[in-house]
Amino acid sequence: MFGPTLNRILRSGWEKFSRDTSSSSAALLVMVIVLSIVTSLFFLQGISSFLIESLQESVDVSTFLKDSAPTEEVTALQQSLSTLPEVKEVIYVSKEDALAQFIGRHEKDQVILDSLDAIGANPLLASISIKAWDPASFGKIAEFLETTPLASIIQNVDFHERAPVINRLAAIASGVRTTALAGSIFAGLIAVLVAFNTIRLTIYSSKEEIEIMRLVGASNMFIRSPFLLQGIIVGALASLLTFILLVPFTLFLSSKLETFVPQFSLFEYFMNNFFMILFLQLFVGIGLGVLSSLIAIRRYLKV
Amino acid sequence: MINFQKVTKAYSSSSIALSDVSFEVKQGEFVSLVGKSGAGKTTLLKLLLAEERPTQGAVFFEEQDVAKIPPSQLPHLRRKIGTVFQDYKLLHSKTAYENIAYVMEVMGAADQEIARDVSGVLEIVGLLSRSHHYPTQLSGGEKQRVAIARALIHRPEVIVADEPTGNLDPYHTADIIRLLVKINELGTTVILATHNREVINRLGKRVITLEEGKVVRDEERGKFIL
Numbered sequence: 001m002f003g004p005t006l007n008r009i010l011r012s013g014w015e016k017f018s019r020d021t022s023s024s025s026a027a028l029l030v031m032v033i034v035l036s037i038v039t040s041l042f043f044l045q046g047i048s049s050f051l052i053e054s055l056q057e058s059v060d061v062s063t064f065l066k067d068s069a070p071t072e073e074v075t076a077l078q079q080s081l082s083t084l085p086e087v088k089e090v091i092y093v094s095k096e097d098a099l100a101q102f103i104g105r106h107e108k109d110q111v112i113l114d115s116l117d118a119i120g121a122n123p124l125l126a127s128i129s130i131k132a133w134d135p136a137s138f139g140k141i142a143e144f145l146e147t148t149p150l151a152s153i154i155q156n157v158d159f160h161e162r163a164p165v166i167n168r169l170a171a172i173a174s175g176v177r178t179t180a181l182a183g184s185i186f187a188g189l190i191a192v193l194v195a196f197n198t199i200r201l202t203i204y205s206s207k208e209e210i211e212i213m214r215l216v217g218a219s220n221m222f223i224r225s226p227f228l229l230q231g232i233i234v235g236a237l238a239s240l241l242t243f244i245l246l247v248p249f250t251l252f253l254s255s256k257l258e259t260f261v262p263q264f265s266l267f268e269y270f271m272n273n274f275f276m277i278l279f280l281q282l283f284v285g286i287g288l289g290v291l292s293s294l295i296a297i298r299r300y301l302k303v
Numbered sequence: 304m305i306n307f308q309k310v311t312k313a314y315s316s317s318s319i320a321l322s323d324v325s326f327e328v329k330q331g332e333f334v335s336l337v338g339k340s341g342a343g344k345t346t347l348l349k350l351l352l353a354e355e356r357p358t359q360g361a362v363f364f365e366e367q368d369v370a371k372i373p374p375s376q377l378p379h380l381r382r383k384i385g386t387v388f389q390d391y392k393l394l395h396s397k398t399a400y401e402n403i404a405y406v407m408e409v410m411g412a413a414d415q416e417i418a419r420d421v422s423g424v425l426e427i428v429g430l431l432s433r434s435h436h437y438p439t440q441l442s443g444g445e446k447q448r449v450a451i452a453r454a455l456i457h458r459p460e461v462i463v464a465d466e467p468t469g470n471l472d473p474y475h476t477a478d479i480i481r482l483l484v485k486i487n488e489l490g491t492t493v494i495l496a497t498h499n500r501e502v503i504n505r506l507g508k509r510v511i512t513l514e515e516g517k518v519v520r521d522e523e524r525g526k527f528i529l
Contacts, residue, residue, distance in 0.1 A: 015397075016396065209395070213394070218378060
């Protein structure tokens with residue numbers, strides 16, 4: 001009994017989709033647009049995260065050490081800094097490395113190089129360069145450096161000079177994150193509402209059909225199933241179509257985007273998140289198809 | 304078999320479709336409901352199909368108060384009643400064959416049984432050669448014959464026909480009425496709502512006349528008198 005019924009339901013779902021071409025294609029088109037928007041929002045999140053990370057990556061605080069600082073104490077300070085949960089990376093830059101870096105940076109500036117020669121000795125201090133997970137936590141790290149028992153080996157910390165820039169960067173990062181998230185939620189919500197209404201309208205056009213099915217004694221499950229299946233087919237097909245369209249789209253956009261966001265390849269990001277995106281699209285597509293059909297058909301099944 | 308007991312149906316205080324209607328229909332009877340448009344014929348049939356609930360009184364089908372049937376059990380009631388409507392009410396995305404087969408499918412009939420019975424009933428209504436046509440490809444008379452075939456296919460105990468000839472020319476009207484009489488002669492109860500004078504007068508069967516929601520006449524071998 002269940003076998004033939006299931007067969008009939010599957011067949012009628014496919015018939016509903018394939019014969020009702022105008023509403024099926026309208027729903028399919030809208031669903032492809034909605035899924036493209038949802039996927040674009042996913043990409044936007046990826047790009048904004050990348051931008052924020054690169055921004056944070058470029059921010060560091062240097063702790064300059066006195067020339068008299070004993071090596072063991074420098075190592076101890078390095079170690080205690082590494083144990084702080086806010087700290088991402090600690091790099092020791094010796095006096096010699098600092099000089100080499102300085103010369104490298106100013107190799108074309110003869111006046112500076114001559115001044116360096118005039119001083120005679122290496123005037124630069126050894127330092128510990130600190131990177132934080134979140135630029136906002138540099139304040140805490142600076143506080144630690146001021147209160148640590150090893151504070152005596154520290155000449156100065158450049159946090160206080162750089163604080164305004166760091167705080168501004170932190171604010172920008174958090175702003176970008178919040179805006180991207182709010183924008184995504186808003187655009188996603190609109191897209192979902194559009195898809196929901198399209199499916200509702202296609203079911204509304206089947207109002208009479210549902211009434212007839214009820215009158216000839218079809219159970220609610222028997223009436224509902226073809227519509228649900230139509231929703232599943234539309235959702236799944238739209239996901240696959242969007243996915244296929246994404247390959248050339250991301251390839252094309254990758255080269256354009258690299259001008260604005262160097263080192264970020266959209267196509268690579270797409271390939272790295274292949275299954276995640278496929279799952280997201282199937283989940284949104286099928287979920288929307290089924291949910292909208294269920295809600296829309298409910299009101300016509302009441303009598 | 305069917306019993307209307309003091310049934311009143313009011314849509315609002317100023318819109319009373321039926322008022323204190325009582326009658327009984329026995330198994331195997333052919334009953335015509337006549338009355339002008341708005342007399343309450345369609346409401347009466349809707350009450351029988353539990354599409355509407357009476358404001359007062361009760362409608363019994365085989366001793367069961369249809370208004371008290373839980374929604375989940377309504378399909379079972381409706382499967383016992385075949386329905387034919389003026390606007391045919393065919394599923395447009397299904398062929399004539401599929402429209403008829405649908406009723407058997409909802410009842411869980413086997414595929415071989417469906418193939419055998421649907422072909423048989425299409426032959427009875429003279430549409431075997433048109434079985435794979437969609438409703439839009441059929442004439443009004445053909446659509447109504449598909450609707451009758453659909454109402455017949457699961458051998459219901461009652462066939463309810465609401466103005467089945469309303470959209471048809473006299474030739475097709477006679478054709479459809481002949482079919483309904485034949486179905487009745489084979490033992491199925493038929494309730495026919497119509498305002499076609501000629502049809503009623505030629506039938507020579509029981510006629511219940513409705514006027515402004517009230518039963519004004521109920522005659523064994525009635526005529527169309529309004």
